[in-house]
Amino acid sequence: MWVFRRFNHTHFPQISEFRLLPQYKLKCGLEIHTQLDTRNKLFSMSTNDPFHSANNPNLHTSFFDIALPGTQPLLNYEAVLFATKLAIALNCRVNLDSQFDRKHYFYGDQPLGYQITQHFSPFASQGHLPLYRDIDGIAEINKNIHVAQLQIEQDTGKSLYKKSEQITLIDLNRSGVPLIEMVTEPDFQDLGQIRAFIKKYQNLVRHLKISTGDLETGAIRVDVNLSINDHARVELKNLPNTSSILNAIKYEYLRQVRIIEDGMANKLLSQPETRGWTGSSTVKLRGKETTIDYRYMPDMELPRIKLASDVVETVRKTMPPSPDKVLNTLISEPYRLSLKDAKILCLNSNGQGEMYNHEELQQFYLDTFHSYAYRVKEGIRANNLSKLPTNWIIHELLGDLNKLELPLSKITKVLKPKIFADFLMLIHNNEISGASGKLLLFHVLKTLKETNCDACASIDFDSLIDEFDIRTINQIDDGELEEICQGIIESIKNEKLINDIASGKKKNSIKFLVGQGMKLSQGRIKAQDFEKSFKKVLDVKW
Template identity: 65%
Template sequence: MLRLKRWYNVDKIQTSKFKLLPQYKLKCGLEIHTQLNTNKKLFSQSTNDPFHSLDTPNAHTSYFDIALPGTQPILNYEVVLYALRLSLALDSKVNLRSQFDRKHYFYGDQPMGYQITQHYSPFASGGHLTLHKDGDGINDIEKKINLIQLQIEQDTGKSIYRDNEKQTLIDLNRSNVPLIEMVTQPDFTDLKQIRAFIKKYQNLVRHLDISTGDLETGAMRVDVNLSVNDFARVELKNLPNTSSIMNAIKYEYQRQVKILEAGEGEEYLSHSETRSWNGESTVKLRSKETTIDYRYMPDPELPVISLSADVIEGVGKSLPPSPDEILSQLMTKPYSLSLKDARILTISGNSQDGIYSQVELLKFYLDTFDCYSKIVEREGLGEVKHKLPTNWIIHELLGDLKKLQIPLEKATAILSPEKFADFLTFIHSNKISSASGKLLLFHVLEDFQAHGLTKQINFDELIKEYELQTIDQVNEADLKKLCQKIIEAADSKMINGIVSGKKRNSIKFLVGQGMRSSQGRIQAQQFEDMFKELLCSNNE
């Protein structure tokens, strides 16, 4: 037993040096609880807003949520619709008849003494989510993660422990919030697959607009079932974020490997157990011998959910294209995006600072691209520059919004997709340079932040007012004089490097100085041509 204590020593298990060993096969499955963002709770008329009232505990509760004797559950059918959308998006088989059951246990944050869930006849079964090497960053070309079932259940309240005061506070704002529990098959064999699946599932529920999918707020909570070399599975709980999930799996895998290497697998890994993650190590909660008897029974106060095939078919037809389908679409004509930019628009999720949601950003891009393409065609401005909307939305607009802390949704009051497309055509046709465009865009947003103006922007008038038009016919003598002045002020070593060809790219520095001096009104190519002409003549 002394050796076994050393195996549990955190110092002996370093997750930073984690490596899967070929002789010790990892097998994982996930149980993901997803809070639905319906207007009301699952079985009551309480507002479903458990996280926007953190300063006011128990503010979003009804008599049923606090288990007042005599109250009865009334099913919120919006939850059924959300469950149906997710099930069909995952290609699961929706059961035409599913039922609710009572799962009995006694905690302070579960005042009824039982949780209403679906144990005997869940909402849906089967289905899958497929991961891809290019889109999801896994090692395999393709990996299908099969699902066991999806079930509807109610969330519990929240216990807040105060060690210094030796008391536990109960907040029931979260009680009866609707959840979907999704259980996968143990198809995961490495950590990249697990990380990719969680991110892809998060993106899917956000894409379907049924949940925020945020791990940090508890809107999505993940439990891991793990085994090594097909020994009994260990369930890992209390995993608040992705890094905790990854570190807990690393620790538990290495813990079990150490036990197997010592030849103690039959003794210590033959029984299922549940373990908690404390931030440094997994800690045993209970084993098979101490498994709770939940005494499941059909809930006598709730009817069976009965669905017709026509309803399922109708909801299926109303689903948007999947994120994978949109990703593929964005990488082909007319958008022709790179994988990196397409992922930003479809997979990256919500910005951490709340500036935009992935759904908002994708819609803004698609609408802007459509408007921009139509203007280019209508005005006879040549070919559509497919990279122009992407670069200006992802790299310039979002950068300005983050710097000024203006949400995208709010900014569309003055910069609608139509108006932003209008702005892009000025750059497309070289009426203003990119440098001037950056200055103008930031000025418009900064002015909006300061004064809160909601009138539509007239870019044509602003360009004339600030004299930002590019100069098509540049006086060659004046341009030559300006370039010569910049060369004379520059570092002689850099100039010699440009002339000799050793530092050829340094000419971009000179071009930048010229653009700054002309306030971006003279095209960069004109500066570059003049600098080359002058440097070549000086060299001769």
Template identity: 55%
Template sequence: MLRLKSLIPLTIKRRISNGNPIEGFELTCGLEIHTQLNTTNKLFSRSVNNPFESISSPNVNTSYFDIALPGTQPILNYEAVLFALKLALSLNSTVNLSSQFDRKHYFYGDQPQGYQITQHYHPFSKGGYLRLSKEFDEIKELSKEIRITQLQIEQDTARSLYHQSSQQNSGEETLIDLNRSNVPLIELVTEPDFHDILQVKAFIKKYQNLVRQLKISTGDLEAGSIRIDVNVSVNEHPRVELKNLPNTSSIINAIKYEYERQVNVLKNNEQDSSTVVETRGWDGSKTTVLRSKESTMDYRYMADPELPPIALSSDVLSEVAKTLSKDADDCIRELMSNPYNLSKKDARIMTIQNDFNELYNNEELRVYYIDTFNAYKGSTEDNEISDPKIVVSWILHELLGNLKKLQIPLNQLSQNILSPKKLASFLNIVHGGVISNSNAKQLLFHILEEYKLGSCKEPKDIDFMILIKKYDLEVTKNIDYNTLEADCREIIETLNNPKMIESIKSGKKKNSIKYLVGLGMRKYQGKIQAQELETMFKKILNVK
């Protein structure tokens, strides 16, 4: 794809401000979000839905209907309807039990039919909201409700690719890749409820997490799975639509620039303080006019004669609602309270889906954690856990790291080798002092690696104690402290680093003692607990 260099001299490029509101000029924004659904097939054909097929293989995921061959007819993919229903219910939107498809007529190279199938007159759902909070979304207000105007199902267009023609003096040419044509989209339109850039940023992030949690989209802006247009106005004057916003930073910077541009227009035009209704693009440093009100297209909407209405029963809505997970904020609050007492950071990791991960989603992770926690708690003598961080630390820092390294899905792990109850029993062994933390981490990775390689004949029947004895990993119970002290002194002498030792003694770098403990663990091959080594080093160095 052609990458155009900016022709604007650096000296006249305007610096983007921090976006702080200017007294007397209120920012108002609304969003139009197009979300690609990751259904198996396209919206009105049986073509494979893979809009991100390599550019080197264009037009491979197409059917006769996708390329608008005369005489072909659309057949609705009801998986897209299910995905739309999940999103609508999650946003508290009122689902239209009889929604209708319409044709939006326009001619462009990326739309081979000459029209786009969308929902104009009778959209899939109307109303609803997404709630933001200061506690979890980093906005200024304690709580902010962003209202949803409507959701509609529609087909995506093809992709235009620009590059220099191979023929001499032919200039730039445009190629059309139809892999994306007829991919199912949900268009979400918000009310103009945004009056602060932080609100816009928080909404986008929360919406991305929602579609990932629902498993209906990858939610990636950079890859084009989500495309966002922003309507901006100041002091309720005519809005300006911003397009060509490839990522969150572009959206935020474009709003900042456009806000200040409109403020300057209003300040310098006091007699007729209005901006022109227009569509503007973002080139990375400023907004530029794409088309004005005079060039607004008449799309000649009409009901699609080849597609019947989508008829849903209220029973379908209630059954789908039962499958939806709890609100993300409620889940975070639950994990931060008794008995889990997680930090906000760990609770968010358990709940917020920052990317589309094929190995697990956050609902699976959260359920796995809670089940492991309860199993571990139930196995203790007093049905209490002295340190709640034990379970979350092992799952987030050890288990997930191993799963990513070995590419093992969490649900496969849970069903075949390490159920929550099984992991709880392993943690009991570790924190019962049978095996040191360092050796336990190595043993866990070894077990998972053997499972990945298919070496575990009966993975469900793994006995941790047998493996610990087999590999001679048990912690030494009868420690000869005289020998331990001599070995620790030898480690300090061999290290020959007076500067480090002095910094430990003086308290300037207390954590450096961890390095000494690591050397001791290596010498004893993890068969002495780290606490024993740390206590001995502190005794030798006279450190409290």
């Protein structure tokens, strides 16, 4: 931890040395713009597909998107539905009578000369999203991040600067894509809270199926409002991902601390400003605009959004349980999953390499668990009931699917939860060993991939076990097993190791002998039977 001292250019701390200093209080708020995954754009019937058409600029545009004179906007109510879902999930008060306003500014990628947004009467307000230490990894036991408002607005087009040709190209595929802008209160006091909130918000919009939630593609864009010791607020823009957001905050915090220490606070921090992130430092873009600069005015071409009094409750009843609620269910009885395993079933990272989404995986796990639990019935403690389903679905099955690049949705047409529960019962009843089970599962999945899941109407695990001769030998003559163990000991030709095991000097090394036995028997003889026999052969006293 570095000791604080008066800053100068020579001793200006690096981001890698970052620490929050108790005498300089960080206060942050976020503005998050979320592209809604609706079928059409916000005010036209153009296809909402700004990313997949990157190589075809201006493909998904209508007369209104390019601001052809005389064209008028027509509201897409699917965006209103998505906004309602997010407002409910964020515990907001939905405004049953909201309106659209015009925010005037002039950029080449904003052909109207103004953005249609909600300024005077936004769609929702007064919400909050709770963060928890055990779920989200923040330092506090819990913390509410308050949401000031949600507003529906249109996205701009995209500018492509070609420096070599000294021209700017405009792509309006993104123009008019529906956005929700969420503005939080300045409740963030450290980087851990910011990181946790962004991650939780991403998972929430994916869970609600209203956005892809990706920072990298621009489906979510985050601006940071930051101040120190209640000095003038600085807005940070052009932050493409979470690491950029955190590094920009670190740099700006240290920059402002240096200014305050140099006695320049009144001169340099008296006026709000907007700064950009270059990847290594923040740079001033412009002075912070005021409401007057934008000349807000109600949009005369769009009627107010008036919702019936019961619409919010109707939407609420159709929504899935929140990710936090599902998580708490999975770590409780009867599942008793670890938090790490429960998060795999609940959190959707939307990664391109994953062979599943969290919803289908979660449902496969729950269906398999209940089918397996019904078969087991008695004879196993409740806290061990989830051990096999967890290990074999979350670890073995997912590992094999990623290795084979095989989607879960494809194999479940044949390998249904009930059949997978049958497979787990073979291991539970010691009909096959865990090692044999791994080989058998991989073989089944590989076959499903090679046959495109069409050649197998069903999977007969019993027949496959007999075909590969991997059924566990539950009863073996003690003399025969001891003879096998003696042969393994003689083949090792390491007298010192054997003596150390026998004397108890290297007790754990007996696992090496057991492993050799399991390998020789192809997992058909149980490990505990081998261990017992090795101890007898070596006359182990410990």
